[in-house]
Amino acid sequence: MHRDRPLWMRRLGWALHGFLRFVLIVSLLPYAWAKVFLSQMGLVDYADALYTVGEKSPMGLLWTFMAYSPTVQVLAGLAELAVAVLLVFRRTAWLGGLLGTVALGVVFLLNLLYDVPVKQLALALTVGLLIVALPELPRVARFVAGRPVGGLRQVPPLLPWPRVHAVARWLVPALGVLLVLAPGVGFPLVGGLPQQSSSELPGVYRVVADPAPPAPELAADRRWQEVAFGQWLGATGASRLTIRLANGDLIEGRYRPVRDGVVAVDLYPVLAGDRPLIREVERTVELTWNIRPDGTVALRGAGQDLVLASDPELRYLFDRDFSWAPTVPINR
Template sequence: MTAPSPAAPSPTAQPDDYATEKRLARTAAVTLGWWAHGAVRLLLAVAMLYYGVAKLVLGQFGVTDMGDALITHGEMSPMGTLWRLMAFSPLFQFLAGLAEFGAGLALLWRRSVALGATIAAGSMSLVLVLNIGYDVPVKQIATALLVMSLLVLIPWLPRLTAAFLGRGPIGRGPLPTLVPWRPLARITQIAGPLAALVLVGLVGWGVSSLYPERSVDETAPAGVWTVQEDAAAPAEQLSEDTRWSALAFGEVEYDGRAAVQLRRADGQLLTGTYVRTDEGTIELSLKPPREQGQTLQEHSALEPAELTLRIQEQADGTLHLTGEGQDLVLAPDESAMVLYERGFSWGVRPDDPFNR
């Protein structure tokens, strides 16, 4: 009895194996592509959340304060002009931060990735224009974030293009799939949003803790003041006159310290901070503003002048300032307070248009 001959190979076995291998290779390539896409998306989301929270808490630009009132427009750097412009409008800061924060949130959920990347691209386009226009030294970061936003948008670009051009109905967009195996994918669909919420909380807490506690103290000496009387005699030449001509004390305190500026008769500006030590006594820390071409390290190394002064409010609204060789009477400078007291009005005022 002869042994049975082996079964002849099926003519379809080899093509089926090839099709399976091709399908697996395609799945692996698509999965790796989504993982690379997800890495860029995660980095972009963290960056957008970071900058968004920094603006929402009014930390990145701060708030306008009269302690910055004495610097003239010509003395400002382009970046300083932008920072003061942004600081003047908490509403603009908040809305800009809301757009960036919202983009970061949308990027963390796969069904809203296209929306988040679109908002991020629009926000970073504006930021890049501002950075270029006002010479802010983070142009490369803004450019990188804009490029990342466009990279994240690539899978949806054909549909977005069709939508903008109005070419018929728009089909359903792709859904990022990091795990092609369905049993595990069900777990990641639950764990992913939970991890995203934890990430949002950590970024929000971390960024908020970067900025010192802010408070407002409107009591004297907060305000802008000009020297009305000075017990010291003037110098023979104005260029040699180091007497004080004006002071600006801020009302917004960061960990108890507020901004202060001092203008001398010879024109020199000194900037720094002051703190109320007890009733009627203040301590000032002053140094010249940073010069063009001077590095941040060089300016930080300058030893500030530390002054302790006594402030006494008088019945006519003036301040008597003494200490450190000074005996001055300060009068409020109403003209220098227009920026801080003008406020907002829906209606037309008698002095409108007011553009100076």
């Protein structure tokens, strides 16, 4: 965008620059607000306790890492929101482009190495943000080198009518800010905020009593060995559930209370191979539960008559306290 180029060409170049910024803002917002409201990666829940590392997909491993720390997830979303706000204004768009190139470059690298399907989109956004920053990169390079940077680049008005331009120069940025912030109001209304169950049932349990006889072969033993009831409610009011069978199979599901001491459980097929995001429920059962005087949980229904005991080893990740003072590293 050199000054010796015709005025119409300079106007066209900056118009395309503005259009690219708009496209980038619209593309960033869903991911940014989803992180802020903890709906993209969610929250690590008790139901995650029964997965082994080997059962996770690369993407699932990354999602679990991000979901463990809500603070990291929210800060990542706020960083993307900051980039979107900076892109609204022409004078700060270069800074948004630079920050966004770094932020989305990291996202692209993670998507690439953890095989997240949107790696192509992340690459396109990274390149687009770099293009937004390009007009000011020579000045940034001179600043870093300690050389004079000169004044701001003179950008010709995109609209040739002075009165229209006088209104548009304020109206367009105002609409841009509204575009960035509006989803922050609507997102909780549509997706809701994470809510914690008030029930005493959520936890990670090991089966300590089961009257059912074992199968002749371990591979055919489908008795429940471990059960994890999640504590975070989804948009439908249901929480996640996982069951580890004696033969090693893992069953995922969701449960929701129907009345005191009774939950309805939707069970999916045994976890095996690739799975789609939307799955068909294999069967729905009702389970009754009550906490016994010794703290164990009696669970009945769907052919089960079990006694469950909370397992501190299986929920170690959730019970581990934070410590600022130097301590012996615990890397298990």
